[in-house]
Amino acid sequence: MVDWRKSSVTNGGVHLAVFEVAGSAEPGVADPRPTVLLIHGWPDTHHLWTHVAPVLAEDFRVVAYDSRGFGESDRPDGDDAYRLSVLADDLFAVAEAVSPDGPVHIVAHDWGSVQAWEAVTRPGAEQRIGSFVSVSGPNLDYLADWARDNLSRPTPRKLGRALAQASSSSYTVFFQLPVLPKMFFSVAGTPAVWREFLHRVEGTPRENVVVADTLGDDMISGLRLYRANIRQKLRNPESRPTAVPVLEVVNERDIALRPAIFADTYRHAQRLWRRNTPTGHWLPYTRPGYLADVAREFIATHSTGSRTGTSGRMDRARVFSRPNPLSGKLAVVTGAGSGIGRATARALAERGCELVLADIDTAAVEETAQESKAAGASASPYELDVSDTAAVTDFADVVRARHGVPDIVVNNAGIGLAGGALDATDEQIDRLLDVNLRGVVSGSRAFGRQMVERGVGGHIVNIASAAAFTPQRTLGVYAASKAGVLLFSESLRAELAEHRIGVTAICPGIVDTAIVANTPIAGLDATHEAAERDRLAGWYRRRGFTPDRVADDIVRAIIRDKAVVPVTAEAKIGYRIYRFTPWLSRFAARQKVTR
Incomplete structure (x- = not known):
């Protein structure tokens, strides 16, 4: 007393x-x-x-x-x-x-x-x-x-x-x-x-x-x-x-x-x-x-x-003007150096958030920070490899000490891996799971604990993929990592609901980002792998679905507290097929696609 x-x-x-x-x-x-x-x-x-x-x-x-x-x-x-x-x-x-x-x-x-x-x-x-x-x-x-x-x-x-x-x-x-x-x-x-x-x-x-x-x-x-x-x-x-x-x-x-x-x-x-x-x-x-x-x-x-x-x-x-729902929020975005991460940082900056940006590519994340500042936001860049669990924990502690407990966390960092599961090396699989799944789990846990301790809610966004519910014979390991993100996010949402912390799984389909050009393709030699990557990257560019459109869906999901958000048309269709006629998804997965 x-x-x-x-x-x-x-x-x-x-x-x-x-x-x-x-x-x-x-x-x-x-x-x-x-x-x-x-x-x-x-x-x-x-x-x-x-x-x-x-x-x-x-x-x-x-x-x-x-x-x-x-x-x-x-x-x-x-x-x-x-x-x-x-x-x-x-x-x-x-x-x-x-x-x-x-x-x-x-x-x-x-x-x-x-x-x-x-x-x-x-x-x-x-x-x-x-x-x-x-x-x-x-x-x-x-x-x-x-x-x-x-x-x-x-x-x-x-x-x-x-x-x-x-x-x-x-x-x-x-x-x-x-x-x-x-x-x-x-x-x-x-x-x-x-x-x-x-x-x-x-x-x-x-x-x-x-x-x-x-x-x-x-x-x-x-x-x-x-x-x-x-x-x-x-x-x-x-x-x-x-x-x-x-x-x-x-x-x-x-x-x-x-x-x-x-x-x-x-x-x-x-x-x-x-x-x-x-x-x-x-x-x-x-x-x-x-x-x-x-x-x-x-x-x-x-x-x-x-x-x-x-x-x-x-x-x-x-x-300074009519506030929007995200005005004044502190947002952390990983994988912010390019693609969906950079677009999300830009979208949050335009809505009045302070940004903490992380990426394994220091130069790229610093460039994103400069773009965010040009939009009028406060932005701080950090180097981070999300596959390193200890580094993620240390990063969360630094964010809390320097900036405060974040209101929004976007676990976006991810890598690709194509080709057959039997052809992939152990090293490729370990790296993929460490980044795509363990990195999301580590980021959600480190910042989720902070949000619970603070006691005034928050929102965690985890970037999954349409691959999480559209099985494909050449994306088995990648799909497994993203399916893990999806189900982990659904489970974490239930766990954190009593603390008023929302959790969203974002599931994009074919989006034109740099991840395609950097994706290893198991089972191919270097020459054929490079040619196949170039072909896939060109196809993604012709598809024309840009990262800023994904970022807009991320912002809406945060404001509306959505659980699962399929983004592109093929993702929305695939999500419904897998839910209501899963046999059709399995049948499509067996087909060999030639382009």
């Missing part, structure tokens, strides 16, 4: 209970570190920050307070005392009292974030507020504008978004009724019921939910927030800009707030950053370590006197 040191601040005759994490400095001795102000929402108190505050206190002076109507603060009568303008006055009063000589950095959740938005959009707020981390709490003026835009010029997509958010917010209508909600929370507003509710709706560990003894009263008193502000803001929004640096932590599984409502924040916030994670509404309880790390890095980036250095990781989360 946190050792809180209690004091009090008065604003307009209302006494606000203020709590500072003890131990950072002796009583009466000024703490020179930047001050972080934590603000809770409904129906919480400063106890919401029980697991976040100690982590932040390692680097900052940490203060929280109970908003009026909650916990140990006063509970003035009437709805007018809970208007956002008044709550913003409370925020500034606390900020002035706890940090009179410098700005505070705000981390706020739910209604705490809503009232912080009211504060940061006041003219000159940047003089008092150094930065703002917003978690699951929109600016109600921006939300009203967003709703009007979606409803005034409706398209099926806009209307769907508006209706989805209306459904998620339907509870607020109940909260604004005069009698029923008070009766409901008089019975259901107990710590045991609340812990069970959070556990069931988003898997929050029951032991993480720390609440005040006043929970039932807080639930009822806090209903004034809904009555005093929602209808007023929706009817008469006054959207104001802010110059305060803002980080929006968008929880993609939020039961109350759909991610779409935050899409237009960039129009108002001059300095905006964004982090999307597949997490739920009560992030301070479910993933406090993650939230603390994200907030600490953002605050350190925008403060002086912090002992925490910055690595520049926040750069990838900067938002």
Whole structure:
């Protein structure tokens, strides 16, 4: 538990209970570190920050307070005392009292974030507020504008978004009724019921939910927030800009707030950053370590006197225009020096990802990195032989230390081997399986462990092949390696589903890449092998299916969390034949193809 040191601040005759994490400095001795102000929402108190505050206190002076109507603060009568303008006055009063000589950095959740938005959009707020981390709490003026835009010029997509958010917010209508909600929370507003509710709706560990003894009263008193502000803001929004640096932590599984409502924040916030994670509404309880790390890095980036250095990781989360689903993600791509790997790097760069690129060919991967930077992305090239399991593990550790845990991993590196299985040498088979199968397994395991430990999801893409389900007499060993990738990916997807980590197997057919020109053909002498490779490469070029089209399918698969994606026409046909009429696949595999 946190050792809180209690004091009090008065604003307009209302006494606000203020709590500072003890131990950072002796009583009466000024703490020179930047001050972080934590603000809770409904129906919480400063106890919401029980697991976040100690982590932040390692680097900052940490203060929280109970908003009026909650916990140990006063509970003035009437709805007018809970208007956002008044709550913003409370925020500034606390900020002035706890940090009179410098700005505070705000981390706020739910209604705490809503009232912080009211504060940061006041003219000159940047003089008092150094930065703002917003978690699951929109600016109600921006939300009203967003709703009007979606409803005034409706398209099926806009209307769907508006209706989805209306459904998620339907509870607020109940909260604004005069009698029923008070009766409901008089019975259901107990710590045991609340812990069970959070556990069931988003898997929050029951032991993480720390609440005040006043929970039932807080639930009822806090209903004034809904009555005093929602209808007023929706009817008469006054959207104001802010110059305060803002980080929006968008929880993609939020039961109350759909991610779409935050899409237009960039129009108002001059300095905006964004982090999307597949997490739920009560992030301070479910993933406090993650939230603390994200907030600490953002605050350190925008403060002086912090002992925490910055690595520049926040750069990838900067938002300059309407965000897309992959904006700000950290993506690792192996085999990025050419072909599908290079095209995937380019596609992810264009969608706002930071890239970590690896390939056995150093010059080639450096060229891909330069192309990615030209597209406006941050890209770091690394030399890597994925057949070396220890090297893959070390590479994953380096990525985590230098760049962070990746959100996306594309295990693309692969090689080819044609000819009969009986003609292939042991060395050829070992190399093929080490790269194509073991390399994918090693990369998935190393980065998958990191994603699980971080606890906020991610996505792994493994490049298989249509050969995985279209048996051919001259691709037996290659097909085996890719079939292994396919079934491994399906199995890993099941294993990681509970951690919100998606796994996709991409199965291209005939794609014009350099892999064909470099493929050994077992059973042929050097002269005939070179001639056959040239013939196959020419055929692939005439087919005309380019790697960028595969990359587009990879991006769509990540966004839509697809399990198996056959890419080319022949791959899609082959996938269905193998599933529904496998005898036909076996018959076709026996045929000798002459060209």
